[in-house]
Amino acid sequence: MRRKIWISLCLLVTTVICVFIISNSSIAQADSSGAPGLADDPIVTKSYVDAKVAALVKAELDKLGPIGGGGGSAELAVVTVPFGKKIIVGAGGELIVRNGKAIAYSPDANGLSDMTDGVDIAPGKPITTNHLILFPRADRGVQANPNQKNGLIVLVRGSYAIQ
Incomplete structure (x- = not known):
């Protein structure tokens, strides 16, 4: 056992x-x-995943720099262009003339692209109010028509400078 x-x-x-x-x-x-x-x-x-992804996206956006006047921006900025000055928009920028009579500015013979009418605007030619204008290259812009006494109010997307 x-x-x-x-x-x-x-x-x-x-x-x-x-x-x-x-x-x-x-x-x-x-x-x-x-x-x-x-x-x-x-x-x-x-x-937890959403918080981590949001933090990573914010970090990447912070690397792009500040958004606002004079810098690249995805938002439309309301800009007042004084009479006698011109606004120069960076390459790929967009502009809409909201108030005033504007003419195209370019240091060479090439003009601006009017996306509303689908035409090219030669330097010195008038820009129609409320038309979307595309700037294919840098150093181009708009200025107030010399026949008026007021400046311009424009909407700008992208980098720009008042000169």
Whole structure:
């Protein structure tokens, strides 16, 4: 009888040791496979991911520099151009004349693109109010028509300078 108890006890201890070894090896495999919820692959909430993505986007936008007058901007800026001055818009910029009579300015024979009518505006030619004007190259702009006494009010998207 003692022999049966001894054999049963040995089998039980052997079984427990085998189960322990097998369970430890499966946990080790789970750790190395990056199962969700472990240190290598934690489970995260949507709000955590949204916060991290927002922080990364803000950091990238901060690298682009300030947005506003004189700098590149995705927003339209309302700009008053005094009589006798001209507004020079950067390459790829856009402008809409809101108030006043404007004429195109360019240091060479090339003009501006009127996106509303789909025509090229030569230097010195009038710009129609409320038309979207595209500046394909830098150093081009608009100025108030010399036949009037007031300046201009324009909307500008992109970099610009008053000269």
